[in-house]
Amino acid sequence: DDIAAAIHTGRRVPVYRKLGAFTTRPLRAILYHLVQQLTAENVPETLPEETRRRLHLIPRHEALRQVHFPDEETPLEDYNEVRSPAHRRLILEEFLRLQLALGLRREERERSPKGPRIRVDDRIREVVRAILPFRLTDGQRHALREIVRDMCSSRPMNRLLQGDVGSGKTIVALLAMVVAVENGYQAALMVPTEILAEQHARNIKRLLAHTPYRVELLTGSLRNAEKRELHEALSRGEIQIVIGTHALIQEGVRFHNLGLVVIDEQHRFGVLQRAELIRRGYNPDVLVMTATPIPRSLAMTVYGDLDVSIIRDLPPGRTPVRTFLRTEEARPAIYHFIATQVRAGRQAYIVYPLVEESEKMDLLNATQMADHLQRVVFPEFRVGLLHGKMRPAEKDDVMRRFLEREIDILVATTVIEVGVDVPNATVMLIEHAERFGLAQLHQLRGRVGRGAAESYCILLAHDLTTPEARERLRVMVETTDGFKIAEKDLEIRGPGELMGTRQSGAPVFRIAHLVRDRNLLELARREARLLLARRPQLPELTALLNEIRRQPQYGLTSIG
Numbered sequence: 001d002d003i004a005a006a007i008h009t010g011r012r013v014p015v016y017r018k019l020g021a022f023t024t025r026p027l028r029a030i031l032y033h034l035v036q037q038l039t040a041e042n043v044p045e046t047l048p049e050e051t052r053r054r055l056h057l058i059p060r061h062e063a064l065r066q067v068h069f070p071d072e073e074t075p076l077e078d079y080n081e082v083r084s085p086a087h088r089r090l091i092l093e094e095f096l097r098l099q100l101a102l103g104l105r106r107e108e109r110e111r112s113p114k115g116p117r118i119r120v121d122d123r124i125r126e127v128v129r130a131i132l133p134f135r136l137t138d139g140q141r142h143a144l145r146e147i148v149r150d151m152c153s154s155r156p157m158n159r160l161l162q163g164d165v166g167s168g169k170t171i172v173a174l175l176a177m178v179v180a181v182e183n184g185y186q187a188a189l190m191v192p193t194e195i196l197a198e199q200h201a202r203n204i205k206r207l208l209a210h211t212p213y214r215v216e217l218l219t220g221s222l223r224n225a226e227k228r229e230l231h232e233a234l235s236r237g238e239i240q241i242v243i244g245t246h247a248l249i250q251e252g253v254r255f256h257n258l259g260l261v262v263i264d265e266q267h268r269f270g271v272l273q274r275a276e277l278i279r280r281g282y283n284p285d286v287l288v289m290t291a292t293p294i295p296r297s298l299a300m301t302v303y304g305d306l307d308v309s310i311i312r313d314l315p316p317g318r319t320p321v322r323t324f325l326r327t328e329e330a331r332p333a334i335y336h337f338i339a340t341q342v343r344a345g346r347q348a349y350i351v352y353p354l355v356e357e358s359e360k361m362d363l364l365n366a367t368q369m370a371d372h373l374q375r376v377v378f379p380e381f382r383v384g385l386l387h388g389k390m391r392p393a394e395k396d397d398v399m400r401r402f403l404e405r406e407i408d409i410l411v412a413t414t415v416i417e418v419g420v421d422v423p424n425a426t427v428m429l430i431e432h433a434e435r436f437g438l439a440q441l442h443q444l445r446g447r448v449g450r451g452a453a454e455s456y457c458i459l460l461a462h463d464l465t466t467p468e469a470r471e472r473l474r475v476m477v478e479t480t481d482g483f484k485i486a487e488k489d490l491e492i493r494g495p496g497e498l499m500g501t502r503q504s505g506a507p508v509f510r511i512a513h514l515v516r517d518r519n520l521l522e523l524a525r526r527e528a529r530l531l532l533a534r535r536p537q538l539p540e541l542t543a544l545l546n547e548i549r550r551q552p553q554y555g556l557t558s559i560g
Contacts, residue, residue: 007032012070012079035065046547047093048540051527055092063089087511088520094512095524101548102304103532109305110155115283116185116259118151124182128175131207139163139311140172146309147176147287151260157285160303162293163311164482165446166318169289172311173262174204176287181213181240185259185284189243192264194219195388195395195415200264201243208241218244218253221392227252249280260285292439293482295490297514297521304525320480321449323457325433325473327464334429334458335377338409341427342381346453347402348409348427349416351444353435369431370411381408388415414440416447423451433459433476434469438489441476468492491515 007013007029016027043061051057058066066086070079078084082091136144143161150157163169177187189204191197201217208215216239218230233239237256242248261284288306299308326334338348350373352366366387374383384407386398395415401407403422410416410425414436428448433441441459449455459477464470475488514521535541 004029012072012076014068014070031068035068038065046544047096048531048538048544050538051096051531055523055527057089057092058085060089060093062086082511082513082516090510091512091517091520092524092527094509095517095521096528097544097548098301099304099525099528100531100545101551102301103528104545104549106158106305107532109158112156112283114154114156114285116151116180116183116257116285118148118179118183118185118259118285120148120152120179124179127182127211128178131175131178131211132171134315136171137168137311137313137315139313140168143169143309143311144172144175146307147172148179150307151176151179151285156283157260157287158306159287160294160299160306160308161287161289161311162299162308164293164314165291165443166450167311167314169311170200170203170264173287173289174207177241177260177262178208178211180260180285183259185257186234186237186239186255187241187260187262188248188255188258189241189262190248190264191243191245194221194245194392196264197243197245198392198396199399204241204243213240214238215241215243218242218247219392220245220247255282258282258284260287262287262289264289264291292443293486295486295514297518298490300521300525301514317452319449319452319454321445321455321457323445323459323477323480325459325461325477327461331460334460337456337458338427338429339378339381341456342378342408345424346426347405347407347422347424348429349425349447350409350411350429351416351431352411352413353432354413366411366413373409373411378409382406383408384410386410386412386415388413414444416444421450422447424453426451426453426455427458428456429458429460431460432462433473434461434463434466436472438472438475438485438492441472442482442485445476445480 008025014028014031016024016031018024019027022030038061040059040061043064045052045060047057047060052059057063063086066074066084067079067090070076070084070086074084079087143163147157147159147161150159161169161172173189177189180187189197189200191200197217197219201215205215214233216230216233218227218234222230230239230242231252231254234242235254235256247253261282263286288303294303338350341348350369352369354365366385370383370385384398384402386395386402390398398407398410402410402425405424425448428445430436430441430444436444445457448457457476459473461469461473464473471488471492475485479485512520531538531541535545
C-alpha cells in the first residue's frame, strides 16, 4: 500500500488511455516499475556527446523516465503541451535520425557516376529562346538557371520545382528538357494519370511543332503493337522526348541515352520510381514537380534529399480569382449568375464529387446533374460532361470542344483538377465543397482565372457541421496563396493524410509532429548536416548511421 500511495498520490502522475483490459491505474504501476529500472547502462546513449551539448539535451534514459513521470522542476503545462526537456530530447532524436537518413541518401546518389554531360552555349540559348512565344517571369528564369546549373555540374541533379497553380512550372521543365535534347540526350516526363499525360503531350507537341524533335506519348492503355513500335524507337534514340505514366519505368522500356527525367509527382510518385531508374542502370538528372505547393516542413522530410527551386510569382495578366462560400438557398442566384456570365460570352465549370449515384452517400452526381442542368436549368446553353470513367478519346473530345467554345458549361468530376488551360472559362461552381480537401479545392480553383477577365469560384456547401470543413472553406475564401493553403492543409489534416498513403514517403513519427515541432525539425536538419560533415572526427556517429541504414522506413536498404 505504501508503494501504491507513492506511485499514485502526492506527486505528478501520468494519465494513460485504456490499453486492452488495463486502465490508467494498473498501467501507471507497471510503467513506474519499468522506468525506475532505466539507467545510463541499460539504455545506451544514441546521440554523439557534442550534439547533446550543443542542443542542450538530457540523457536518453532520463528523457524516457521523465516523459512518464515528470520531474518537479519543469512547469506541468510543458509536459501536457509536449515541450518539456524530456519531449524535446525524444522529438529531436526522431527528427535527427530522419535528417541523417536523408543526408545519407543524398550522399549515396552523389557518389553514383552521372550519365549525362550537359553543356550550354549560345546556340542552345538561342534554341531555348525561340521555343517560347512569351517572356518568362523572374521566378521562372531564376528556377531555370538553378536547374541548368545542376544539369551542367558533375553530380546528378535531384531538384524539386515548387510553384503555385498556374505559375508555369511545366514550361520551365520543358525548357530543361530542350537543353538535354540539344546535348544529344533523351528526356522523359512522368505523370501520375493518363489524362494528364495526354494533356502534357498535346501542349508540348504544340510548343515544339517547329523543331525537329520527335515527341511521343507512352501510356498503359496503348495497343501492344503501338507500344512495341514506341519501345523500339526509344531504344534506337529516334524519340527525343517521351511523356507517360509510370509505364515509362516498366521493364520493357529501354532508353537509348536518357539524360533527364521530369516527375510530376502529385504526392503519388516518389522515391521508389527514382530508385528504379537508378537500379536499371540510368543515372539521369531528375527534376520533381509538385501540382500544388508543399509545406516547408513536409518538403524537408519527404523531399529532404532534394535541392529546391521555388517560383513565387505568377505570369502577368492573371487576376486573382474571387471566391465565395454559399449554401443551398443561394442556388437560384448562383444559376442566374452563371447564365449572365455565359450570355456575356464566357464559359463555366460545375464540379461534382461523384460520377454517378452512390448508395452510400446522398450526394449530387455529375451524370444525373448534367442531364438536369441541360433540360431544366440551362436549356439555352450547351452543357457538356467530363469524368474519369470516360475513355481517353472521349475525354479529349470533350475538352477540345470546351476549349473551342462548342460547350458553354462543363459538368465535371475532379478529373479536371489538373488539366487544359481554358482562358475563356471564368466561373467555377464546386458542389459539396465541404467534401474536398484544401489542396484539391485550390487545384480546382486554378482552372479558372487563366485569362485576363475577372473570374469567380463559388463553393456550395451542403453540410457545414464539422469544424474542419468550415475551417477549410474559410481558408479558401480568405486567400489564393497556394503556399499559405498548403501550410493550413497540413495543420488541419496532418502529414500522413496530406501525402495520401503510407507508401507516399510521408514519415511516421512516434512523438514528433511536423506542424507543432517545425522549429525543432529545422534544428535537426542543421545538426545532421554538421554531423555528416564532421563524421571523420566522430567515431561514435558510425553506430548510429549503421543502425539508420538498416531501418527500412528510410528507404536506404533498397537504394544504392
